[in-house]
Amino acid sequence: xxxxxxxxxxxxxxxxxxxxxxxxxxxxxxxxxxxxxxxxxxxxxxxxxxxxxxxxxxxxxxxxxxxxxxxxxxxxxxxxxxxxxxxxxxxxxxxxxxxxxxxxxxxxxxxxxxxxxxxxxxxxxxxxxxxxxxxxxxxxxxxxxxxxxxxxxxxxxxxxxxxxxxxxxxxxxxxxxxxxxxxxxxxxxxxxxxxxxxxxxxxxxxxxxxxxxxxxxxxxxxxxxxxxxxxxxxxxxxxxxxxxxxxxxxxxxxxxxxxxxxxxxxxxxxxxxxxxxxxxxxxxxxxxxxxxxxxxxxxxxxxxxxxxxxxxxxxxxxxxxxxxxxxxxxxxxxxxxxxxxxxxx
Numbered sequence: 001x002x003x004x005x006x007x008x009x010x011x012x013x014x015x016x017x018x019x020x021x022x023x024x025x026x027x028x029x030x031x032x033x034x035x036x037x038x039x040x041x042x043x044x045x046x047x048x049x050x051x052x053x054x055x056x057x058x059x060x061x062x063x064x065x066x067x068x069x070x071x072x073x074x075x076x077x078x079x080x081x082x083x084x085x086x087x088x089x090x091x092x093x094x095x096x097x098x099x100x101x102x103x104x105x106x107x108x109x110x111x112x113x114x115x116x117x118x119x120x121x122x123x124x125x126x127x128x129x130x131x132x133x134x135x136x137x138x139x140x141x142x143x144x145x146x147x148x149x150x151x152x153x154x155x156x157x158x159x160x161x162x163x164x165x166x167x168x169x170x171x172x173x174x175x176x177x178x179x180x181x182x183x184x185x186x187x188x189x190x191x192x193x194x195x196x197x198x199x200x201x202x203x204x205x206x207x208x209x210x211x212x213x214x215x216x217x218x219x220x221x222x223x224x225x226x227x228x229x230x231x232x233x234x235x236x237x238x239x240x241x242x243x244x245x246x247x248x249x250x251x252x253x254x255x256x257x258x259x260x261x262x263x264x265x266x267x268x269x270x271x272x273x274x275x276x277x278x279x280x281x282x283x284x285x286x287x288x289x290x291x292x293x294x295x296x297x298x299x300x301x302x303x304x305x306x307x308x309x310x311x312x313x314x315x316x317x318x319x320x321x322x323x324x325x326x327x328x329x330x331x332x333x334x335x336x337x338x339x340x341x342x343x344x345x
Contacts, residue, residue: 027061076235083189101201107180193226
């Protein structure tokens with residue numbers, strides 16, 4: 001394998017190069033606006049979207065590449081909203097189910113309540129509960145955040161002797177461990193999923209319990225959680241959602257029937273999956289109805305979105321309708337659509 005050679009390029013030089021390779025200049029924006037946009041996006045990130053047009057670059061303009069980038073950014077906003085909804089549902093069910101099987105609010109720290117002997121709470125979640133000195137202004141809060149309130153009011157050492165007489169998981173002196181419902185509310189999605197996979201209180205297995213609450217086969221539920229974490233991490237870190245492969249899940253029921261119209265590992269499948277997880281998929285009789293009421297509307301609302309217009313120097317609003325329809329078809333293909341559904345009026 002060869003060693004990496006870094007070649008520094010300015011935005012102006014980079015654009016000159018891609019134009020020389022066949023990409024057409026903007027028909028919508030002034031060139032100084034295009035350069036300003038790329039200064040904000042960055043050459044490295046922009047290349048990830050430019051690469052999607054490889055092999056047919058001469059048939060497209062930089063407007064198409066930027067539209068792909070900004071539509072992907074728009075999707076990220078919706079994915080974050082949907083995954084947050086699922087996360088909240090999982091947290092609620094996790095707390096409710098566990099407290100039906102134990103009266104000990106610190107049960108999650110007992111080793112006997114975990115299937116996995118190497119269970120650990122991840123560092124980002126523990127950071128929320130470390131002892132910290134009071135900062136200026138905190139004492140004046142009239143309605144303190146629950147985490148701050150707990151750390152001001154309670155000390156783990158006083159609860160430890162009362163609730164944790166048996167062997168515990170690895171504990172850290174600097175952490176003021178809270179009751180389970182506090183811990184779950186503050187947990188990252190990754191930590192929440194780890195709790196769900198690990199907790200077992202007597203005969204009660206949390207993974208199976210939450211799966212049954214959501215109507216999912218417990219044997220499949222772990223894969224559903226892993227996909228959720230994968231999608232959330234990509235969206236949270238603003239990674240490309242378009243034209244990516246996603247972790248497989250086995251569809252069933254109404255989700256399975258709607259899924260037949262698309263490729264199973266692409267973004268539209270992820271979108272269907274999130275609607276299934278939030279319980280909203282049953283309102284659509286078939287994929288054509290889902291497409292009309294969700295996917296079509298995504299594109300329509302993207303065209304008038306104020307924040308996208310601000311970032312893109314108005315590209316989403318100013319772009320010619322015919323040019324937009326062309327790149328829209330390109331995006332739909334990358335999202336996993338075999339063809340645009342014929343929608344009855």
